Amino acid sequence: MAWDVERTKRLLLEAATAEFSEHGLAGARVDRIASNAGVNKERIYQYFGKKDELFAAVLSTQLRSTMDAVPMTGEGPAAAGDYAGRLFDHHVAGATIPRLVFWEGLEGAESAAADAARAEYHRAKVEGFQRLLPGLDRRQAAELLLTIVTLVNAWPVLGHLDELLVGTDDAPADRRAARRAAIVQTIELLARAAQPEPPAADPEIAAP
Known part of the structure; x- marks a missing residue:
């Protein structure tokens, strides 16, 4: 069965959005994001890089969504x-x-x-x-x-x-x-x- 990369990214972004919103960049935990997304945390580094890069991806996604909404x-x-x-x-x-x-x-x-x-x-x-x-x-x-x-x-x-x-x-x-x-x-x-x-x-x- 092929790995659904886009679905995995979406799950990680959703979990990261909630985590960063609640705890900020310093207080957020990568392992908690991965656990809440139901994904191995190595996928975070593979798709988004470091924690600060994931934060940037989360905020960028939210801002683009707001421009449309x-x-x-x-x-x-x-x-x-x-x-x-x-x-x-x-x-x-x-x-x-x-x-x-x-x-x-x-x-x-x-x-x-x-x-x-x-x-x-x-x-x-x-x-x-x-x-x-x-x-x-x-x-x-x-x-x-x-x-x-x-x-x-x-x-x-x-x-x-x-x-x-x-x-x-x-x-x-x-x-x-x-x-x-x-x-x-x-x-x-x-x-x-x-x-x-x-x-x-x-x-x-x-x-x-």
Whole structure:
């Protein structure tokens, strides 16, 4: 019987996603990933290399999946706010990407910055956001996109700060909806402020 390589890779990535999300890069154990996947751990080294390379593969897979699940659609400040809201929904539903990104920032930021594939992913994302908000240059689009990512990723993993700052009087669903609305409103306002001013009308042309 032929060995199903793609199925084995998928099982390992699924088990590794759960392990890294829970324990981070340093705390994750390769033997536990292999056991949960039902695969010999030598397959990990064969298909993905070292543990940090497996972490990179997990995060890359999750990010590509999110681009498909939460596309940038429409045009203008309202579209930017809508994208932020849908990304918030996606990340709150699983919290996998926020947790992985925060772990990466704590334990592997330098390797991520040097990863050509990650750089290309983010370049494409910024370009997509520029199409969402015509008139913004790359730096402006990148700054606003970074604001979205920061706001959206933080809430699922900083619940204790939400409790300390805002309190717990609201039902969880109501609090989540209120936070979503605040993020959408913030991004719409920032997007409007970033849009270039329309050219002033020529008074000679405007005169009757």
